[in-house]
Amino acid sequence: MMKIIGKSVQRVDASSKADGSIKYTDDLEFNGLHADVMRSSIAYGKILSIKYDANFDFSEFTIVDYKDIKGSNTNTILMDDQPFLVENIVRFIGEPIILLAHRSKEALLEVKKHISIEYKEYDALYTLQESQERKNIIFGEDNIYKSINTCKGKEPDFSTLNRLTRTYSTPHQEQLYLEPQSMIARYNDGEIKIIGSMQCPFYVESALEILTTKKIEIEQAPTGGAFGGKEDYPSLMAAFVYLLSEKSQEDVKLVYSRRDDIAYTTKRHPAQMQFSSYFDDAGKLYGLEIEIALDGGAYCTLTPVVQARTVLHIAGFYDCEYIKVTSNSYATNTPPNGAFRGFGAPQAIFAIERHIDDIAKKLSLSPIQVREINLPTEHSKSVTDAKIEEYKRVRAIFEKARIASNFDAKYIQKKSKSLTKSGIGMALFMHGGGFIGDGETVLASQVWLELYQDSRVEIKISSVEMGQGAMTVMPQIVADTLKIPIEFVSYHTPNTKEVANSGPTVSSRTVMIVGDLLRQAAKKLQSSLKNYSNISSYQNRVKVYLGEKPSKRFEAQYIKPKHLKWDEDKFYGNGYDGYSLACYVAEVDIDPVTYQVKVKEFYAYNDVGEVINPILAEGQVEGGVAQGIGYALYERIVYEQGRVKNSRLSDYIIPMAADLPKIEIGFLESDASAKGLGELPMDGPAAAIANAVSNALGVAIDSIPILPEDVEQLCR
Amino acid sequence: MQIKCTINAKEFSFDTEVTTRVLDIIRELGFTSVKEGCGEGECGACSLFFNGKLVNSCLLLAPQMQGAEIVTLEGMKEETKLLRENFEKSGAIQCGFCTSGFILRGQEYITHEHNKDAKAIGDALDGNLCRCTGYQKIIEAIQKSMK
Numbered sequence: 057m058m059k060i061i062g063k064s065v066q067r068v069d070a071s072s073k074a075d076g077s078i079k080y081t082d083d084l085e086f087n088g089l090h091a092d093v094m095r096s097s098i099a100y101g102k103i104l105s106i107k108y109d110a111n112f113d114f115s116e117f118t119i120v121d122y123k124d125i126k127g128s129n130t131n132t133i134l135m136d137d138q139p140f141l142v143e144n145i146v147r148f149i150g151e152p153i154i155l156l157a158h159r160s161k162e163a164l165l166e167v168k169k170h171i172s173i174e175y176k177e178y179d180a181l182y183t184l185q186e187s188q189e190r191k192n193i194i195f196g197e198d199n200i201y202k203s204i205n206t207c208k209g210k211e212p213d214f215s216t217l218n219r220l221t222r223t224y225s226t227p228h229q230e231q232l233y234l235e236p237q238s239m240i241a242r243y244n245d246g247e248i249k250i251i252g253s254m255q256c257p258f259y260v261e262s263a264l265e266i267l268t269t270k271k272i273e274i275e276q277a278p279t280g281g282a283f284g285g286k287e288d289y290p291s292l293m294a295a296f297v298y299l300l301s302e303k304s305q306e307d308v309k310l311v312y313s314r315r316d317d318i319a320y321t322t323k324r325h326p327a328q329m330q331f332s333s334y335f336d337d338a339g340k341l342y343g344l345e346i347e348i349a350l351d352g353g354a355y356c357t358l359t360p361v362v363q364a365r366t367v368l369h370i371a372g373f374y375d376c377e378y379i380k381v382t383s384n385s386y387a388t389n390t391p392p393n394g395a396f397r398g399f400g401a402p403q404a405i406f407a408i409e410r411h412i413d414d415i416a417k418k419l420s421l422s423p424i425q426v427r428e429i430n431l432p433t434e435h436s437k438s439v440t441d442a443k444i445e446e447y448k449r450v451r452a453i454f455e456k457a458r459i460a461s462n463f464d465a466k467y468i469q470k471k472s473k474s475l476t477k478s479g480i481g482m483a484l485f486m487h488g489g490g491f492i493g494d495g496e497t498v499l500a501s502q503v504w505l506e507l508y509q510d511s512r513v514e515i516k517i518s519s520v521e522m523g524q525g526a527m528t529v530m531p532q533i534v535a536d537t538l539k540i541p542i543e544f545v546s547y548h549t550p551n552t553k554e555v556a557n558s559g560p561t562v563s564s565r566t567v568m569i570v571g572d573l574l575r576q577a578a579k580k581l582q583s584s585l586k587n588y589s590n591i592s593s594y595q596n597r598v599k600v601y602l603g604e605k606p607s608k609r610f611e612a613q614y615i616k617p618k619h620l621k622w623d624e625d626k627f628y629g630n631g632y633d634g635y636s637l638a639c640y641v642a643e644v645d646i647d648p649v650t651y652q653v654k655v656k657e658f659y660a661y662n663d664v665g666e667v668i669n670p671i672l673a674e675g676q677v678e679g680g681v682a683q684g685i686g687y688a689l690y691e692r693i694v695y696e697q698g699r700v701k702n703s704r705l706s707d708y709i710i711p712m713a714a715d716l717p718k719i720e721i722g723f724l725e726s727d728a729s730a731k732g733l734g735e736l737p738m739d740g741p742a743a744a745i746a747n748a749v750s751n752a753l754g755v756a757i758d759s760i761p762i763l764p765e766d767v768e769q770l771c772r
Numbered sequence: 773m774q775i776k777c778t779i780n781a782k783e784f785s786f787d788t789e790v791t792t793r794v795l796d797i798i799r800e801l802g803f804t805s806v807k808e809g810c811g812e813g814e815c816g817a818c819s820l821f822f823n824g825k826l827v828n829s830c831l832l833l834a835p836q837m838q839g840a841e842i843v844t845l846e847g848m849k850e851e852t853k854l855l856r857e858n859f860e861k862s863g864a865i866q867c868g869f870c871t872s873g874f875i876l877r878g879q880e881y882i883t884h885e886h887n888k889d890a891k892a893i894g895d896a897l898d899g900n901l902c903r904c905t906g907y908q909k910i911i912e913a914i915q916k917s918m919k
């Protein structure tokens with residue numbers, strides 16, 4: 057039997073994607089009503105009246121507002137602050153107020169002109185700073201969604217140490233999945249089924265249960281990219297088509313235009329991170345005091361968890377005796393921020409990795425020396441006072457990248473603003489896989505494997521394929537465990553009526569957590585069949601085992617490993633079940649005329665434990681690095697008084713093929729079990745590139761994106 | 773207005789509004805390999821051959837279809853076979869939403885250009901966006917399909 061793990065098995069969906077025959081939500085057979093959303097035009101205020109033009113015939117339209125909701129009007133994620141539809145207070149520009157449906161899209165454009173909404177405006181908070189200054193209180197008593205504070209170790213004797221204080225900031229970022237948010241409600245004799253583009257079918261199910269007080273059937277359609285943007289937002293999309301379908305008793309489809317998608321759906325949280333560090337003349341760290349502020353936007357959504365991840369990654373995996381972190385997430389009157397690949401870690405990694413270089417600069421040392429002297433040992437403890445078990449792996453990945461990129465030879469420290477505009481920078485970082493702390497215990501994910509008479513094994517889980525390759529690697533894991541050809545293992549887009557709740561497809565947890573559960577279930581299946589040595593004896597064993605039964609189900613459920621401890625109140629213990637590690641190096645050139653930074657070489661070395669499918673794994677790294685390069689050099693959402701000014705692809709710029717360097721990729725050989733991979737490559741590029749630009753210019757870069765106008769300023 | 777045209781070598785005639793985009797007409801006729809990624813001529817997901825030229829169908833309106841010869845990926849199964857196989861094998865596909873656009877763009881490149889240099893191919897892809905792959909494997913797949 058050939059080995060299946062570690063082999064670049066071709067994607068199971070490759071050919072239907074290559075010939076264009078695969079059907080995404082908007083490609084499905086449809087003969088119903090199109091939907092549109094009337095949104096608030098102000099950032100903060102009260103609705104005084106909604107007027108329907110008396111001279112316009114609304115009879116052909118289905119119109120829904122919050123009064124049509126039979127259950128509760130709360131899209132509960134972590135808090136219940138967000139309504140599905142506004143009742144009277146609007147909190148951001150573009151907040152949904154009224155839903156409309158009609159057979160013709162043109163009619164929908166017209167009808168909006170005949171509905172007018174009058175507001176009383178309140179003083180809105182447009183920025184993180186305004187919210188921190190409490191210019192107005194828009195949430196709770198202090199605009200704060202959540203505070204997470206933690207402190208480990210003993211304060212060192214500061215008097216003998218050098219001190220450096222710097223503040224780093226990172227911006228919004230749009231996921232820009234190429235398929236916009238899309239959702240369909242199918243109406244069949246009073247029953248409604250939801251089909252659409254999503255990462256988490258059971259999240260949608262529970263949102264609709266709150267909305268309707270019923271369990272609604274939810275099916276994922278092939279999903280054209282998500283990157284976190286389809287973690288929580290599809291719950292709103294599903295609620296909208298459901299309400300319209302319930303009222304019209306017809307099928308209803310809502311597909312966002314690119315402009316609406318950029319302007320009104322969630323983004324990466326902007327962050328501000330102030331570091332004060334204490335270190336000796338060799339650059340050895342003894343203390344870190346860090347203050348973090350995140351902009352959560354108008355509703356809480358997933359903010360506290362994003363924040364927890366920022367805190368857990370904020371000190372990297374360096375050896376530092378004393379680490380104190382205070383963090384707050386704030387409400388602003390901008391569209392809610394949410395999940396985006398990396399989920400709080402890219403912000404943190406940008407800050408700590410820039411800060412290491414800033415320390416080096418202050419001491420006139422190479423950033424390699426400062427990283428090296430602070431590499432973790434068997435005694436080192438993380439920001440949450442857990443042993444850094446990965447210390448050997450951290451050292452190994454650092455060495456690998458240092459040598460492979462020939463960093464030491466290429467690095468030249470610029471004393472002041474320099475004229476040669478090229479530079480090199482490194483980022484050494486980790487990514488925690490799975491939910492934070494007790495998160496996986498609470499999720500208690502389940503998987504089912506169904507064994508059929510024809511010897512086929514079907515994977516029944518809610519984890520979705522969204523481009524990352526789950527539909528290929530999960531069968532690899534099962535086939536490998538069972539020692540059967542992968543053709544015997546099937547896996548379809550999930551439907552909540554038919555599959556186990558294996559949790560959301562987020563947090564780099566699919567292979568690491570759900571894959572491990574599948575392996576456990578497969579082992580149960582295997583031991584039930586007893587010995588088989590080849591495929592025909594497998595088939596015989598299945599016949600004997602099943603007898604008359606058409607099929608048999610094997611299950612596994614997550615149980616927290618005993619050695620992991622977590623104290624949520626103190627924010628102490630093992631933040632994650634496991635970490636993946638990486639060390640990236642960027643070399644940049646700066647065009648002396650246009651001031652455009654160009655990444656010339658990029659080295660991405662990763663330790664993700666066992667690699668299930670090398671080509672797909674490389675693809676995750678190449679794509680993640682591309683998004684990281686976008687984050688560092690191109691992507692900027694411009695808000696003007698709470699309104700997104702650049703909601704087109706012509707003015708929100710993502711990298712094109714010509715903008716990207718050849719990316720040198722390596723995975724460290726590892727016999728450790730598979731760790732998270734999806735998010736890791738998004739975490740490091742911005743820091744490595746900003747370090748390289750800082751090196752090129754001899755000026756510390758403390759925010760991204762690094763646009764030509766910023767570089768020009770710095771060169772003056 | 774009444775439109776007559778050929779799509780994938782078949783005659784079509786239908787009634788449509790003058791303001792309807794070619795993209796919508798084509799998709800409604802069932803050629804859903806043609807996608808809408810931006811609606812503004814930036815992403816290339818809506819690519820198709822229009823009188824032999826590769827264009828973004830989101831920028832064309834119904835009247836321009838009069839008498840036109842249109843070919844979508846559905847009508848190019850044979851020509852694109854090698855390129856598609858290389859996309860499948862090389863890992864050039866992730867979510868797949870951009871893929872039909874890239875296949876047509878790649879096919880156009882292979883047919884008219886000889887430069888196998890990654891940079892030249894990358895430059896030729898300037899009308900197509902992919903958010904998943906980082907483009908490297910797309911470029912490799914095109915290279916592998918060239919003589």
Ligand code: FES
Binds near residue numbers: 813815817818831
């Ligand atoms: S949809 Fe036409 S170029 Fe994007």
Ligand code: FES
Binds near residue numbers: 280281523869905
């Ligand atoms: S594969 Fe997803 S956009 Fe290209």
